[in-house]
Amino acid sequence: MTETLPNPAASNAAGLADTLAGDPRFKEILDRLVAMSERDYYDPYRLFQWPEQVVEDAYWMSPELMTVHGTAVGDRLEEAQLRALSKWESVNFYSLNVHGIRELLTEIVARIHQPGYALTSEYFHHIIGEENEHMWFFATFCLKYAGKIYPDRSLAFAGPGIPEADTFLVFSRLLIFEELVDVFNQKMGNDERLDPTIRKINAVHHQDESRHIAFGRQIVALLHAELRRTLTVPQLAELEAYLKRYLRSSAESLCNPAAFRDAGIAEPYAARRETLADPAFEEFVARVLKRSTSFLAAEQVLSDERIPAL
């Protein structure tokens, strides 16, 4: 019986190629992104100065982007504790970047020059090169100024179980990750309260990510349009529920008990629980995910922008 079934990989590849080639604007956008990557190419190994230290007793990330901002936990902290927490939350943020880029590289490398990806492979070369460099400067920052990268705390179990949507979910997760990070990069790259080295890694990352996000938005929109044509309403609802949970879990990953512990905050797990349950954290989640939820709702991936608790 098994051998009479169509090869899902082959049929998916053909379908994927058709989907991506179906919109002539996608090819134009890819060509433009390749040209921009070539035009803006820089050598990261020479771009950063890496001074011996960054100013220790200062904010390492914009206070408004700290997970405790406006929460009862944050209100109880002294200014010095908040500054210490800003250091460790920023190290957690860059650590999440390192691990997120690992997932991104793994997924893109698995697809480059494989069936179905003829159109995108040229730009994949640029993404792979640029993301490798981003991972290097985020890791360098963590190791040089904090002495560590926080470990990845994720473990993969089975996803929604809709094989036709696997590629869509991969690119959706990557896009959500990049958009969330970029909200931080954009603000911290221009925040005069932060050390120039901190501003620079954020500003440089923001410049490159704007291209990756443009690509991500295009491919996610195209893939979901095809899924709307082929999947059932309950299957689409399951994808939406999964992505909402992914969005929430991404925002919650910014709040790490290890950062509380390193900042000298007592009972770090209880502090995290209290932070996540605080109404101000709900506002934080909505704010840092706004760009993603607006886009996904506009593309009919989400039916509304509410992100419920896990």
Add this chain to the structure above:
Amino acid sequence: MTDHISTETAAAAAKPDLVLSYLLARRPDLTSIEEDLDLIENRIIDSLSFVNFLYVLEEATGEPISLDEVSPEDFRTLRRIRERFLGGRPAA
């Protein structure tokens, strides 16, 4: 020394409840969770909620858990979690 052990034992006895309470809170449709119920198959633990569960478990055990040393199978049932992380203490 005896006091130290008895204090630890009392605290340890209470800690597994933290794990079960957390899982039950996530699934209001369940009133109890059998020791051998497959937590992954039944979506009581999944990728997206895993880190929150990990933090509950770390709080219960009192120490960070390195994911380099565990596999998804270590989280499949309450019995396995108890054996692997809670020194065999009941998780209910």
